[in-house]
Amino acid sequence: MRILKYQLFLFLLIGLFSCTEEDTVPELEGIPAPSNISALFTIASDNSGDVTILPDGQGVTQYTVFFGDGSEESAELQPGESAEHTYTEGTYTVAIDAMGVNGKVTSYTQDLTVAFEAPQNLEVTVVPVPGDPFSIDVAATAELETFFEVTFGETPDEEPVAFMEGETIRHTYSATGEYVVRVVARSGGTGSAEATDTVTIANPLLLPIDFEDPTQEYVFSNFGGATSTVIDNPDMSAANPSSRVGQLNKMDGSEVWAGSFLELGEPIDFASAQKIAIKTWAPEAGIDILLKVENAANPDLFHEVTMQNTVANEWEELVFDFSEADFANDYNRVVVFFKFGTAGTGEDYYFDDIEVTDGSAELVFPVDFENPDINYSFEGFGSAGASVVANPDMTAPNESANVVEFIKAEGSETWGGVFFDMSNPIDFSTQKKVRMKVWAPAADVQVLLKFENLGNGDIFIERPVQNTVPNQWEELEFDFTDADFSNEYQRVVLFFDFGNAGTGEAYYFDDIQLVE
Known part of the structure; x- marks a missing residue:
């Protein structure tokens, strides 16, 4: 193919000098082949492997560059032009064919070394x-x-x-x-x-402690004849359905002050709450349960609170108030005593779910807005808002003292609403319908009830229901039996007169509960 190209080029060149009988044909055969062929390699300094090849020589009309890296690529260049090619690290033989005006070719090779610098x-x-x-x-x-x-x-x-x-x-x-x-x-x-x-x-032991982490050792330090270990929950009830709990045994004849402690990986954070909740189980009611927090380096720095349990052979949650502790000290040790002040007789006590709390009770269904220990916190959006107020219409079917007032401000968004979060994901395993008492100033108001995933608001289920009477309490039922319960739902979202902008009107709701 290369020879044919050169012959065609020579034929055309001769034709240029044969246009008239008066023209004379130059002596092309006497022109020597290209000479002094060389190549300038410019290698990029960024470890890209990019190389610029600039051929040079005398008597050259065209260069053909063969890159020598095993590829079939080549470049045809006019004098003064350069070729670019990307190489991996290595040594290559670059071949150049330099062709002269009469088609004579001079071949030339030059070694190229591509070496990458270390990062x-x-x-x-x-x-x-x-x-x-x-x-x-x-x-x-x-x-x-x-x-x-x-x-x-x-x-x-x-x-x-x-x-x-x-x-x-x-x-x-x-x-x-x-x-x-x-x-x-x-x-x-x-x-x-x-x-x-x-x-x-490391896996430092921190509050809250629920004894469920399989990677945690839960190392107890025991004293006075008490021994604590982590065991399977002996009474998995609604009050404490967890699978693992702490057990404290006061051996027969143990000291009256026998107990156990857990050392934490960092001091307890009392910045936002100063109470500690702990679930307890004891074989008798009315015993002294003492909870103590200590400084691990100096046990003389401590604060302790004593409470009495109220039930026997049942789980109950006790909340110990540490608000009078000296918070200038660090407390990184939790000490528990059961039946403090009495020697042991070999009895077992159980404890679980130790956590700092503000004392508020858990928000779970049914919700009636009557518990003073629950912080009913509502978040509004779209210019709607809600708060717990005294029942403005204490008539059947809702004679309770407290209800929630929902207000859509003048000009609020059509989707204005409020939400509140339950303490735990809602258990829809056996009950998949929701009943709620509502009061509205008009009939045929669309009430939309929505449950969202706490971590991802795009995961939700919702049902609209219309009320039937104005200015009266009535109970509406929202049927979620065909909903997707493969996800967890913990956020409750409510809309009144969904789809219409607000005019400053007030709506009320109360007594939200799951039913079959």
Whole structure:
């Protein structure tokens, strides 16, 4: 193919000099082949492998450059033009065919070495994942790198995980301990840079404590003849359905002050609440249960509160008020005593769900808005709002003292509403209908009841129902039997006169409950 191209070129050239009989044909055969062929290689300094090839020579009308990397690519260039090609790291033989005006060709080769520099200024960031003591996030930056590889030091034959700059790699360890995280910055060739960071994976014991974490050891320190361990819940009832609880045994003849304590990984945070709730179970009612918080370094810094339980052989939640403690001290030890002041006779006591609280009771169904220990907190949107007020119409079927007033402000959005969050995901396992008492200033008002996933508001179920009477209480039923209960729903959202803008009117609701 190359010979045919040269013959055609020569034929056309001869034709240029044969237009008239008077023209004379120059002596092309006497022109020598191109000479002094060379090539200038310019290699990019960013480890990209980009190379610019500029051929040079004398008596050349066209260059053909063959890149020598095994590819079938080539470039045809006029004098002064250059070719660009991307190479991996290595040594290559670049071939150049230089053709002259008479088609004569001079071939030339020149070695090209592409060597990548090692990455520079490698910086690795390893940070713990908030709320997950077993996980870390790894990211890295460097100059002249092509990509990164990371190993987490958990197994000897660990396969590296590759990632690019700008990416974050998350890893979850299977156990506590110290691990060496190794990050290697690759250049695309043999050059590399690496950095290591030692991470400590710990699982500190923090409040709240529910004894359900299989990665937690729950190490008790016992004294005075008491022994505490974590066991299966011996009384899984509605008051405490959890599977694991703490058991404290006061051996026969134990000291009157026998007890156990748990040391926490950090001081108790009393900044926003100064009470501690704990579920207890005892074989008799009316016994002294003492809860004490101590400074681990100096047990003389402490505060203690004593309460009496009210039921025997049942779970109940006791709330201990620590508001009079000296919060200038750190308290990182929780001490429990059962039947304090009386020697043990071998009896067992149980405790569970130790947490700091403001003393408010849990918000669960049914909701009647009568409990002074519950903080009924409503969030409005679209210029609607709600609050607990005295019942403005204490007539059947709703003669309760407190209800919720819902107001759509003048000009509020058509979708204006309010929501409140239950203490736990709603249990729709056996009851899938909801009844609610409502009061509206007109009939045929659309009342929309919606349940949302607390973490993702795009996951929800909702049902609209219209009231039938104005200025009276009536009970509406919302049927969710065909809803998708594969998700958890914890947020309750309410709309009155949904689809219409507000005019400042007030609506009321009360007594929300699940029914079959």
